[in-house]
Amino acid sequence: MLYDIEVEQARQELLRYASPLPSERVPLFESLDRIAGEDILCPADRPGSAQAAMDGFAVHYDDLQGQNYVRVERVLAGNEYMLSKGSSVPVATGDSLPEGAAAVIPQERVKVAGYIFLPPRLEPGSNIRQPGEDFISGDVIVSAGSPVTPGVIAVLAAYGIKDLAVHRKARVAILSLCSDVVPYYSFPVRGQTRDCNAALLAALVIRDGGQVTALENSGQSGVSEFTQQCEHLLKENDLLITIGMAYSGDSTAMDLFQKAGAKPLFRGARMQPGGHNGGAIWKASPVISLSGNSAACAVGYEVLAAPLIRKLQGGPNGMVTVDAVCINDYPLSTNRSRRFLRGRLVYRHRRWEVEVLPGQKPSMLRSLLACNALIDLPAGHAPVKFGANLSVIALPAGKNS
Numbered sequence: 059m060l061y062d063i064e065v066e067q068a069r070q071e072l073l074r075y076a077s078p079l080p081s082e083r084v085p086l087f088e089s090l091d092r093i094a095g096e097d098i099l100c101p102a103d104r105p106g107s108a109q110a111a112m113d114g115f116a117v118h119y120d121d122l123q124g125q126n127y128v129r130v131e132r133v134l135a136g137n138e139y140m141l142s143k144g145s146s147v148p149v150a151t152g153d154s155l156p157e158g159a160a161a162v163i164p165q166e167r168v169k170v171a172g173y174i175f176l177p178p179r180l181e182p183g184s185n186i187r188q189p190g191e192d193f194i195s196g197d198v199i200v201s202a203g204s205p206v207t208p209g210v211i212a213v214l215a216a217y218g219i220k221d222l223a224v225h226r227k228a229r230v231a232i233l234s235l236c237s238d239v240v241p242y243y244s245f246p247v248r249g250q251t252r253d254c255n256a257a258l259l260a261a262l263v264i265r266d267g268g269q270v271t272a273l274e275n276s277g278q279s280g281v282s283e284f285t286q287q288c289e290h291l292l293k294e295n296d297l298l299i300t301i302g303m304a305y306s307g308d309s310t311a312m313d314l315f316q317k318a319g320a321k322p323l324f325r326g327a328r329m330q331p332g333g334h335n336g337g338a339i340w341k342a343s344p345v346i347s348l349s350g351n352s353a354a355c356a357v358g359y360e361v362l363a364a365p366l367i368r369k370l371q372g373g374p375n376g377m378v379t380v381d382a383v384c385i386n387d388y389p390l391s392t393n394r395s396r397r398f399l400r401g402r403l404v405y406r407h408r409r410w411e412v413e414v415l416p417g418q419k420p421s422m423l424r425s426l427l428a429c430n431a432l433i434d435l436p437a438g439h440a441p442v443k444f445g446a447n448l449s450v451i452a453l454p455a456g457k458n459s
Contacts, residue, residue: 302350
């Protein structure tokens with residue numbers, strides 16, 4: 059087991075035991091924001107034939123060579139028609155054009171009285187969508203390992219594709235090891251507190267596309283009961299995250315895991331808050347131990363658990379970092395540890411700007427209200443000043459951000 063390692067090393071220790079989960083076929087609309095499990099190719103050209111690019115009238119090639127007017131033919135919907143010189147037919151946007159059509163005259167540019175008068179300078183191909191103009195048969199719609207976006211769904215729908223293979227959602231169990239917490243919907247008595255950390259982690263897992271299957275508490279259970287509970291949770295899940303007992307004297311979460319037979323990977327990462335996080339492997343499944351302090355729990359999740367969940371679901375597991383200008387002061391005490399301050403990142407005035415949010419104590423929730431970034435300060439960093447250039451980790455956005 060490794061002790062007090064760099065955050066990046068701790069993350070890699072967990073990632074090297076993770077592989078993308080198997081694919082499953084889901085209905086088209088359920089695939090949004092999931093990661094494609096296979097390449098999907100265009101089965102045909104789009105459009106498959108010449109189409110009108112707007113409402114108007116289709117005219118013959120020979121009538122583009124100086125003809126002043128042509129008669130309007132009425133064709134019943136669904137009937138095929140061969141366009142000849144001196145005639146035109148009305149078409150709507152997206153209609154397949156009759157054989158012989160060389161251009162479409164926009165409806166607003168003609169006067170109709172049984173005949174239409176042709177505007178000057180109408181080029182062959184005007185206002186026509188050519189076959190294969192959008193996609194050619196065999197073009198890649200979405201590649202394996204890429205996210206399914208609304209645009210991907212639109213193209214799949216255009217080809218009548220009703221379902222597709224995507225990587226399965228990561229199933230995550232959350233287990234609180236704190237004896238003094240009760241479910242968030244309960245009424246605590248003296249000496250108890252509501253479990254906001256489990257709710258926090260559940261929301262973050264859902265944000266990252268995962269599926270929360272259990273929110274449990276181990277209470278004062280011994281090693282045997284703890285082992286049985288964890289084995290039950292990991293039997294149906296891909297990841298177990300524990301809260302609390304990250305650092306509690308002689309008995310820590312990592313001690314419990316080790317006694318229960320798990321393979322410890324690391325204990326402690328060089329970061330604040332959350333420096334006592336740990337990681338283990340339990341019968342091929344990853345386990346992450348996070349702090350019981352709310353802000354530390356959130357930071358630990360973002361730098362350790364979130365990349366792991368993304369990898370399990372077939373997505374990228376790196377961290378998105380930008381350089382940003384700080385827009386306020388923060389009286390930071392000199393610290394030997396690397397610090398992750400919670401911040402609010404915005405792009406304005408042609409640059410990234412970040413605000414250090416209030417409530418930076420590890421136990422406080424306030425900084426999480428507007429947090430969408432972690433300000434990454436190296437060990438020994440001086441107090442943060444207005445206008446300072448800082449390295450910032452941009453956190454994934456929620457669906458309504």
